[in-house]
Amino acid sequence: MDQDALIRELREIKEAAQSLHDPDKLKAAIREVISEDSGDHGGTGKGAARTDGGGGEEAASGHSLRHLLAQRAPDGQVAELHRLADRVHLVSRMTGRAPNELKCWEPYKKLAGELCGRAMNTSDDSAFVPTGFTDSLIDTARIDRRIPGLVNQFSLARSPLTLPVGSDLGLPVKIAEPTTDTAQKIPAQDPATGSVTFDATTYGVRVPFSEEFDEDSIVTAEEYIRSRIAKCMVDGLETGIINGDTAATHQDTAVVTAANDIRKLWLGFRGLAFDNSATYDCAETSIGAADFEQGDVVRTVAKLDDAYKSDPSKVILIFSVGAMYAALSNSADWDAFLTLDKIGPQAINVTGEFGSLYGHPVVTSAYISKTLAATGLGTSTSTYTGIVAFNRDAWALAVQRAVTLTTIYDAETLQYKVIGHSRADFRAYRPSDKVSAFGYKITPV
Numbered sequence: 001m002d003q004d005a006l007i008r009e010l011r012e013i014k015e016a017a018q019s020l021h022d023p024d025k026l027k028a029a030i031r032e033v034i035s036e037d038s039g040d041h042g043g044t045g046k047g048a049a050r051t052d053g054g055g056g057e058e059a060a061s062g063h064s065l066r067h068l069l070a071q072r073a074p075d076g077q078v079a080e081l082h083r084l085a086d087r088v089h090l091v092s093r094m095t096g097r098a099p100n101e102l103k104c105w106e107p108y109k110k111l112a113g114e115l116c117g118r119a120m121n122t123s124d125d126s127a128f129v130p131t132g133f134t135d136s137l138i139d140t141a142r143i144d145r146r147i148p149g150l151v152n153q154f155s156l157a158r159s160p161l162t163l164p165v166g167s168d169l170g171l172p173v174k175i176a177e178p179t180t181d182t183a184q185k186i187p188a189q190d191p192a193t194g195s196v197t198f199d200a201t202t203y204g205v206r207v208p209f210s211e212e213f214d215e216d217s218i219v220t221a222e223e224y225i226r227s228r229i230a231k232c233m234v235d236g237l238e239t240g241i242i243n244g245d246t247a248a249t250h251q252d253t254a255v256v257t258a259a260n261d262i263r264k265l266w267l268g269f270r271g272l273a274f275d276n277s278a279t280y281d282c283a284e285t286s287i288g289a290a291d292f293e294q295g296d297v298v299r300t301v302a303k304l305d306d307a308y309k310s311d312p313s314k315v316i317l318i319f320s321v322g323a324m325y326a327a328l329s330n331s332a333d334w335d336a337f338l339t340l341d342k343i344g345p346q347a348i349n350v351t352g353e354f355g356s357l358y359g360h361p362v363v364t365s366a367y368i369s370k371t372l373a374a375t376g377l378g379t380s381t382s383t384y385t386g387i388v389a390f391n392r393d394a395w396a397l398a399v400q401r402a403v404t405l406t407t408i409y410d411a412e413t414l415q416y417k418v419i420g421h422s423r424a425d426f427r428a429y430r431p432s433d434k435v436s437a438f439g440y441k442i443t444p445v
Contacts, residue, residue: 020266024043065116069134077115085106085130086226091182093407093416099129129423146352147365150192150316150392156400156425160199165429196429200400203240204421210414220239226405229420233403236262239367241397242388243378244268252378255369261438266426269318269388273438275431278303279376282387283441292442293328293333297357300439301389308391308435318388320368322444324354329445337362360389376440386440394435416431 009214068078069085088108092099099105108130173187207225250256251271256263273279280303281290282296297317301309309315319327327334334418339355352363375383401423408417428435 001300040095044434065112068112068115069130077111081108081111081115082134084111085134089130090225090407090418097408130273146363147241147318147367147396148234149352150363151241151395151397151426152393153397155200156200156398159400159423159425160197161398164193165196166192194430196427198396198425198427200398200423200425202401202421202423203233203234203236203262203265204419205229207418208410208413209416209418209419225418229405229418230403233369233420233422234339235341237312237422237424237444238365239263240265241268242365242367243270243369244426245271246394247271252369254377254379255371256378267428268426269390269433269436270386270438272428272431273388273434273436274376275304276432276434278437280437280439281441282439283374289333291330291333292323293330294327294357296442297360297387297389300387300437303361303434304389304391308394308433313361314391314393315360315389316392317360317362318368318390319359319362319364320370320385320387320442320444321364321366322370322385323368323387323442324362324364325445326442328412370444372440374441376438383443385442385444386438386439387442388436388438390436394430394433395426395428397424 014236027443068074068081071078071082074082084104084107087104088099090100091102091104092095095102095185100109175186176184207229240262243256243263245251245256246264246267250261251274252263267275280300282292282297282300283290287299288295301315301317304315326338337357340353353361354364355362368386368388369378370385371380371382372384372386373379374384376384376386399422401421403420403422406419406421407414408419409415422445
């Protein structure tokens with residue numbers, strides 16, 4: 001092939017690659033071509049293992065260690081690789097020993113070599129040293145989410161970030177056939193515009209460990225640390241979304257007393273419902289019965305503005321655990337409630353859904369208290385619970401930094417500390433609208 005033909009072919013490849021928007025696929029294809037070419041000229045040949053051991057370069061199998069450790073939601077051997085890498089990193093940081101001096105190093109290095117398709121370099125381990133925790137903790141948190149996973153989510157490039165918010169255009173109008181040069185113009189219909197500003201806040205948890213931990217005890221505790229931190233971060237996010245209130249005096253002031261309580265980060269479902277008078281007393285008897293019944297749910301949803309309740313599939317119902325069992329134990333008053341086995345393939349199947357009522361997906365949360373007062377506000381001594389209804393498209397969770405683990409040593413206390421932290425904001429696009437409602441004064445079961 002002459003030079004001009006080669007240049008034309010390279011340009012065609014570039015254009016095709018740009019249209020694919022898949023750099024990983026392009027890199028894999030280039031590696032395959034190069035390895036085939038090397039095989040034709042007496043090189044290492046296609047599929048041959050690399051033995052240079054340096055710099056985390058791509059292996060002949062097309063998978064670098066960096067690529068494997070960056071995978072989200074891994075399974076099988078890659079998930080095990082993540083677990084071993086996190087163990088090596090944590091133990092190394094907490095004992096102050098080099099990674100390749102640890103007992104857990106060899107299982108990690110062996111599996112890394114097998115998955116990367118490369119021979120181990122016996123003198124240089126630098127390519128295999130994990131430099132931080134993997135994304136598996138983030139995925140653990142994501143998988144465990146129920147309520148946070150039910151609203152719009154996006155990455156926050158900077159904070160604060162202001163986004164435009166527009167309304168619908170309304171309906172089109174009838175246009176008369178023009179019969180003159182000065183026919184009437186089509187009426188303009190401009191959407192009402194506004195804006196919403198997302199301003200991320202950091203929240204986190206710190207787990208201290210004694211300096212006296214040896215490698216074996218740290219390894220034993222490692223899985224517990226990861227799972228507990230992930231659960232803590234998810235639970236905090238969920239209760240903040242449901243019970244958050246940014247007023248100087250929190251709506252649940254009897255139980256939310258600390259200045260740094262995560263329930264003071266955002267204005268959540270319950271807080272906005274109270275602010276907009278979108279609440280319903282489920283024990284009132286002028287319309288329904290004192291006992292919790294399916295009609296109470298309908299009347300709670302009715303508190304939403306019309307634009308946010310017209311599509312039942314967009315309105316999610318959150319039952320407290322006590323409210324869920326009150327409904328399940330009273331089939332006579334809940335004949336419209338359908339469990340997933342009765343819904344079948346028509347289920348909307350949102351995360352955590354355990355049933356449907358009048359087309360609304362129903363989920364449950366342990367973070368709607370069972371010690372609410374008769375007013376629906378939190379106390380530590382009362383005996384009522386509640387339900388939340390919200391339009392899932394009217395809220396957003398903006399994440400500037402996903403769940404991250406950091407390990408530090410505090411010489412003053414002779415402790416290692418593992419810190420889990422994230423940075424996010426949660427809010428309604430139009431907080432002046434009734435986009436969430438709260439039904440209260442329900443006797444839990």
